[in-house]
Amino acid sequence: MASHPSLSRPPIWPHPARLRYHYLSRIIIPLGPEKNHTVHKLLTTSLALVLVASTTTAATPPNASWQFDREHLSGRTFNALAGPLPASFTGQPQFSPAKAPGPPAAIRLTGKASPRQRLHVGKTITDAAAVLPTTQMTVSTWIRIDSAGEWTGFISAVQDNGNYEKGWLLGQHRSHFAFALCSRKTGRLTYLESPRLFETGHWYHVVGTYDGQSQRLYVDGSLEAESTTQSGPIDYPPKGVLAIGAYEDDNEYYPLTGLLERTSIWHKALSAADIQALFRSRADRFPGILAQPPSVVDWPTFNRDNQRTGISEQPLKLPLVKQWTHHVPSPAPAWPDPARQDFWHRKQALRGRVNYDRAPHIVAAGGRVILGHSADDTVRCLELSTGRLLWAFTAGGPVRLAPTISDDRVLFGSDDGHVYCVRLDDGRRLWKRPAAPDVRWIAGNQRLISAWPIRTGVLVEAGVAYCCAGIFPTQGVHQVAFRVSDGHRLAANRVTVSAQGYLTRRSGRLFVDTGRDPAGGFLAELKRRGKGVGRETSTLADDYRFSFVGAGDLRIGGADGHVAAFDRRSGTKTWSAPVSGRAWSLAIAGGYLLASTDTGEVTAFGPRPVDRPISHDSRPTPSAASPSASTTAILKALPHRRGYAIVLGDSNAQEGINLARHTALQVHVLLNSPQAVTRARETVWQHGLAGRVTPVHSKSPRAETYVDSLFNLALVPPKATPARIATAARLVRPWGGLVVECGSGKILSRRGPLEGAGHWSHMYANAANTVCSDDRHVTGPLDLQWFGPPGPRQMIDRHHRTVAPLFVAGRLFVPGDDRVIAVDGYNGTVLWNNAVPDSRRIGAFRDCSYLAATDDAVYVASGNRCLRFDGDTGRTLTTFTVPPAADEKPREWGYLAVVGDTLVGSAVSPGASRRKHSREAIEEGTYYDRRPIVGSEYLFAFDRKTGRHLWSYHTGAGLLPNPTIAIGNGAVSLIESDNKQTVTKAVGRATPKDLFSQGARLVSLDLKTGSVRFSRPHDFSAIEHSVYLAASPGRLVVVGSRNDGEDPKKSRVWYDIQVFDDTEGDRLWKGTQKQTTSIGGSHGEQDHHPVIVGSMLYCEPFAWDLLTGKRVAGFGWKNQHRRGCGTLTASASTVFFRDGTASMFDLESNTYRKVTTTTRPGCWINMIPAGGLLLVPEASSGCTCNFAIQTSLAFRPRKP
Known part of the structure; x- marks a missing residue:
């Protein structure tokens, strides 16, 4: 079976007569050069919406059923609870213990391809014919997945090889439950997938049904997906096996890693009420099987909660009306666009995979809207009802990911390598802590940043703030935990992944996104709190790929130039409104829908009619002034006006401000006290140069925290000591870095070539083609x-x-x-x-x-x-x-x-x-x-x-x-x-x-x-x-x-x-x-x-x-x-x-x-x-x- 690519494709809504209390999105997925599958997804329906249970299930016993515990094991055979055929086991069976009030005993499958553990009903599909349904079917399994691979089968009678597709399977694909079936009408498998991700380590009841016309997938008694593509008798392969605990065909084997308690087959399609009754009749055997939604008010963190579900129980009253807009600077994303295509794999229109800072991401709670910024390094607090600016706090580097609100505090990480905690009501700093074990300034993503930037945001769980610092494992990536109340460092350790993207709580564990690598990384065990509802993936059309959230029965997508709401059941667009730019961030709080775009526009939509939306603007406007004589002299000496400058030993930020006004240089101003830094940041903000001029507290005049040769220009105070001048000379680049005296603009030195350095003037280093630069410096580490x-x-x-x-x-x-x-x-x-x-x-x-x-x-x-x-x-x-x-x-x-x-x-x-x-x-x-x-x-x-x-x-x-x-x-x-x-x-x-x-x-x-x-x-x-x-x-x-x-x-x-x-x-x-x-x-x-x-x-x-x-x-x-x-x-x-x-x-x-x-x-x-x-x-x-x-x-x- 070929791998599925991204499931983001435009939905095709079914005929209105087929719409019930769910909606269907039909997606054609290329699975290799000769294969197409139809994948159908349906948004999760809560248990409250399912029809009341009936007694039908009790009156409709299964045609085949197997209980996988020691009591039903005879040698290597599991005797059938129902039906004529047992299930034979290959390998050494292992069982989980039955502990009251814990779950019942179940067979433990290792998921190893070798030696294989096999559960087969008969040796061939022909042997299993007596239990295989022909025109209608229901297949049910009680399952716990401990590790999810690309594919896993729970029970299968399938062949899926190139264009040859027959049979059916119940299993999972990329952490989504899946049910596939092929009828004689189509000759192709239709894959249904649950839109919610499941959590490993928890029990689920997964059911697939087919009534000859409709194919359905249920999870924990709730309908998850439906398709009417298939009709007529089931099309079985002439050879193969009925495999339990694995997806198995002639050339593929995807076994389960986890526990399997019971599997049953009916030769009819059970109704939704039947399946709900079946789930309720056995749910109490599996403590914790009922999912617990996050207990969250408003939208205090990215995608609302630590599970990043992005779904709020709070309904939105339509139609929504634009209430206000607030303009901030356009963001400066860390990573540029990808290539347009991958020629080797013939992939076109490639999309960026790392998009966490394409817009200022919004969080909201307590009537406040909080957003960070990647260009001016400033966290802003807006009033939810009016959009007016309440306070602004400027960090020492870009704030690329959404802040987190925890009670009366706002926590966020910055590219300067620090975690900040400020008051929600006024933005006053409560504490600031370095997340990395050292301080080192480098140039990164066109800014001066820490060698260990915080690109994960901050996740708060039970009074503890978690984050990671660093994105290059060979340079050190550090996971750190702080106490929210006072910033005390509780724990720290080094990890081996590139920590880029939000931390997520999943299955009682802490995971982190890993940039372009979709695998992510496990960080830590958290206190387990039961089964979560699982993050819901978007089934909206591809136009709405930039963001996806939900409110009650609405699902809302962000597109280029507008946002829109859709009915969760029917998929009908119920509302839309224009925005300026791509809506990368959506949030729901206090009855408002908040949208933030890549142009720097933040918009609030609410139910209240307004004659004219309020408009605010907190974009900095650099103050104008003629260059001083000192600045003029510097401008004449510079070969170009780009790059980085550092001001050593200044008492305020004025020299940096003068320089930034007339160049494109980014300037760091080193000051000798935190109080001086606070005052200087206020001055920089007032001059509209936040993000261009950064005051930094430096305890040492030697500026050891900066890598050598980083700056194009270094300014030193008048009558600087030889040691200060030597520090400046170390900091500026070879081949032209300038050391200049503040005030006079006098050039004290222009750095020459680096002794022992090599050049690479031709493709193979030199015209002699030696492929060696003869550089005497470059070696490891x-x-x-x-x-x-x-x-x-x-x-x-x-x-x-x-x-x-x-x-x-x-x-x-x-x-x-x-x-x-x-x-x-x-x-x-x-x-x-x-x-x-x-x-x-x-x-x-x-x-x-x-x-x-x-x-x-x-x-x-x-x-x-x-x-x-x-x-x-x-x-x-x-x-x-x-x-x-x-x-x-x-x-x-x-x-x-x-x-x-x-x-x-x-x-x-x-x-x-x-x-x-x-x-x-x-x-x-x-x-x-x-x-x-x-x-x-x-x-x-x-x-x-x-x-x-x-x-x-x-x-x-x-x-x-x-x-x-x-x-x-x-x-x-x-x-x-x-x-x-x-x-x-x-x-x-x-x-x-x-x-x-x-x-x-x-x-x-x-x-x-x-x-x-x-x-x-x-x-x-x-x-x-x-x-x-x-x-x-x-x-x-x-x-x-x-x-x-x-x-x-x-x-x-x-x-x-x-x-x-x-x-x-x-x-x-x-x-x-x-x-x-x-x-x-x-x-x-x-x-x-x-x-x-x-x-x-x-x-x-x-x-x-x-x-x-x-x-x-x-x-x-x-x-x-x-x-x-x-x-x-x-x-x-x-x-x-x-x-x-x-x-x-x-x-x-x-x-x-x-x-x-x-x-x-x-x-x-x-x-x-x-x-x-x-x-x-x-x-x-x-x-x-x-x-x-x-x-x-x-x-x-x-x-x-």
Whole structure:
């Protein structure tokens, strides 16, 4: 059975004649390339609405029934309570004890696939024919699920294999009870699902019925879902089994983990009254089986209660009328939009998975409305009846999730890593506590935040406030509990998940959402309080996907531009009203419906008629003022006005305010007392700069709580001590960070390059293709420096394996989809974002890069041109054009490198470089064996400053494979094919066989003049897949891959290494290595690029002495193989790579470490050790796997 995708699809309401006291939503769910299932859901009906019980059940005994306890077990057979057939058990039976007043004894099933525990009625479906219903049926089970997988079967007689679907099953799917049935009319299974999630560890009575026309699902006596799709006799498979305690067919087995007490089958459809009577007749055997709704007034926390049910018993009186609006700033969500599509899986219109701060989320109680904010860091309290602002409290960072109201207190977490508790009536702070064990400021999601931001909100249970701090497990994620009354820390421990999203009470346990990973994480045991009602999932149309709540018999959805209410039984839209933006947050309190949107509009709808709704606005309006002389001097010195600034030793926030008024800088002002911080925050609020200027209490003038090199600008007071100036110099970034004196604007220092730092100026680190930056700083362990944009939306899809990002002189240049994005490498500030049409390249390892960077500029090949952009501003400085070919036909720019003042390029046939974005393009050029390599027809060089054409190289022989062009030691080295047909082919690509089978030459050209230093024939004919050339002092290295046979099971990938003298072209040594990977690999097993670190050559998973050609013994590569695509990158001491997630290997200590456990690196190169940092710009665009975080990152070596 294929996995169900999201169940958010537009409902199709049934014919009015079919409507009773429920409503039906019909959803077509794609289940793989050849399967569609019809899934029907019905909102839960409370027990109070079910018809009174009758005595019908007692008069209608089941046709088959089995009691699963020791009394009815004989050997390995459970004797039937009713019917002719027993149930045979395979395995060792275990039973739960029967304890009064606890539940009765029941068989305990382990859920293990091996060894299997089986409960079968007969050996085949044919054997079970006597108990199988044919035209009508009821199947009933008393069940307790202790662990829920994707699927679980309670009882099944089913086959669901591709297009072949027959029979029926009762079970669960993704924590929803499910009943599936196939009739002869349709030949397809119809799946009914309960809209409410069940809770593990609790007893339920689950029933499915079919009367020949209608199929129904009941839970605990209440009708949950209905469909009229099926009709006529049940369509059974000719082979299979009647399995109890599992969903079992020919190729699938999904067993139950939990307890099974009784299962029964009727050959008729019991009525709703019958099923209610059956439930009531046995419910007292199962203490706690009756669900207990949360005891909550109003809407004090996200989705009303700690179970996040989002359903209020309080009715809303329709029609609702807009009472008031209150405008706050538009939010600043942490995470940008996802990619538009996943090409590999052919998924379109991808949606963001992490949406907790798309709007200011609302809570309400006691006549107050509370909302936090991600842009101005302020929690606001509004009067419920009028919408007027009662108070505002500004935290030290974004408040991204809804606050929680607990009695007379409001609790919330902030990205500054603290939990705050303020008074509900006036906003006065009662306490503030750090949730993490340390204080460290970094840049995150374009803000200055704690390295351990609170992205879970605060859940209050029995006087205890729970939260988590941190989202990167390798950096530390901490679960903390505080006493609400005084903030005393009660408990703390480290967890291994990315804590992003609301904490939830479920089945007496505390769980947390985990960002993009839907699995969530278990945190703690709570005091059990009986079975909850379960969270209800939306069955509204897809337009209303942004939010979903309920009030009495109404279900309310938030859409783009409006909100609407629907009758719970019929699905009829009963009311709607416009709002401005997408209604991501809904709440119900005091007879009002409250809506909050992504434009910052909060609206209250109520039953009272009003002539004109009240309108309020608490958006800050920055005060205007001319820049002071000091600010003017600073503005002239700054290369750009973005990034971060810090003010050290100021007595108030005025210097920060002056700076923020005239730049886009975010400013932290360090003050020496909490009282000064409180006063400064009031001043900042009055000037309309909350969220832009943040006063911070600093106990130490050394500002140890900030990571080094984070700021673009540091201001120090007049006559600052040398120690204060040294602190400022540490805090500003290399390559241009300014230390300035407050008041005068005098520049005290401009930080220069970081000693020992490396650059990454070309795809493989340098024009020599060593894939090593020689950075002497970057090794493990690592701490976060920043994370945030660029995000996946503007990136090239990961499977297309595009070119590497670059880093030179503090700037990170990220290749986007027909664009280049410049980023401050030390704090993640986006400096500029330029569209560059016709620049996209895919399958870069079978081609070359279109980017090269220098200290002052970045060069981008596009079509037949090369553009030179200013590194700071992105302004176009120069345009170079491909020199004309002898045949005067158009050519495009292929290879690109800059060494000194020489710009080297190559000419390729139009369309030779792969640029298409599609699944077909992936299949053709970015994976698998023996794919064509892009080649150039001729080389050329320009003076990069004057634009003068220096030389061209064109012999008229075969193609010059682009991956073999390298520049080192004053020479341009390459391989030239002797096969002229590789040039005459219009496509400009050729396989290694075509390139090398008729001979090839190793060529060396003088970089300045283009004159031939040598041209030597060598044999490269064994190469089948990829070929690379790299230069090292005195050496040229050629590495190619091949297969040792055609048997996909036995044959292996081999890599051949040839090393040549770089002055004469003589071959010095040859080596070969057998990989552990099979041929035909789809994860780049045949594409690994060699890495040169000093005198060592690393061709994973082996190391070679570059000078002697000897393989190095004892190289401790992890398991000889790693998991994932991509190739190695290296600093002077460490290699970095994808091994499931971002990973590293210290070459000196042979130590393996994980860099992250929650992010996926790209499929070629995006881990760049340079500038004293490990830079990992986003390259997983299009990935729909369940990695918790999708972002750009930078790490720095951890301080001792």
